[in-house]
Amino acid sequence: MTIEPEFPSAQDAANDSRILVFGRLLGAANRLEYILGRSLEEEAGLSHSLFELLLVVGRAGPGGIAARDIAQARVLTSGGATRLVNRAAERGLITRRVSDDDGRVQLIELTPHGEEVLLAASTLHAHNVQRYLLDVLPADQAEAFAQTIRTLSKAAAQALPLMP
Numbered sequence: 001m002t003i004e005p006e007f008p009s010a011q012d013a014a015n016d017s018r019i020l021v022f023g024r025l026l027g028a029a030n031r032l033e034y035i036l037g038r039s040l041e042e043e044a045g046l047s048h049s050l051f052e053l054l055l056v057v058g059r060a061g062p063g064g065i066a067a068r069d070i071a072q073a074r075v076l077t078s079g080g081a082t083r084l085v086n087r088a089a090e091r092g093l094i095t096r097r098v099s100d101d102d103g104r105v106q107l108i109e110l111t112p113h114g115e116e117v118l119l120a121a122s123t124l125h126a127h128n129v130q131r132y133l134l135d136v137l138p139a140d141q142a143e144a145f146a147q148t149i150r151t152l153s154k155a156a157a158q159a160l161p162l163m164p
Contacts, residue, residue, distance in 0.1 A: 006140075009104055025048070032133060033048065036048065036125060036129065039125075040045060040124065040125060043124055044124055046117065049084055051118075052074060052096075053070065053084050053085070054093060054110065054117065054121070055093055055122075056073045057070070057114075058110055059078055060108075062109075062150070063109070064106065064107035064108050065109075066105050066107060066108075067082065067085060067096075067105075067107075068081075068105075070084075070085065072160075088114070092111055092113050093110065093113060093117060093118075094109060094111060094114050095108075095109050095111055
């Protein structure tokens with residue numbers, strides 16, 4: 001498939017408002033990921049990936065979440081999700097059990113230790129999100145920003161193919 005360029009020059013392409021807005025979103029996300037992830041590692045002893053895994057499992061509540069659903073929620077391959085779950089299990093943060101409904105499905109649940117770690121890390125993370133993200137926005141824009149991010153996240157999730 002050949003795409004007919006709509007821009008007369010590389011400079012025009014690089015300065016297109018659509019490309020700039022996505023670049024700024026990605027740049028802000030990468031910088032915040034670095035700042036917040038580093039804080040989680042230094043102060044809570046968790047990588048951001050492990051923290052996000054614990055959040056996904058915590059959101060599922062009692063009964064746990066299927067390993068394949070973790071892969072989809074975290075945009076990982078099944079192999080990547082398995083490695084992440086293995087790291088969490090080695091640290092005693094989660095347990096695995098076979099589903100009562102389907103013996104092929106492995107359910108992931110937080111251990112009591114995993115819940116303690118998640119609660120402490122979440123407190124730290126919430127304070128950092130407030131400091132580095134929400135407090136820099138004018139008060140009247142914070143809720144609108146949160147709603148916009150929610151809308152973008154849902155749209156992207158719906159467009160995402162099933163992870164292998």
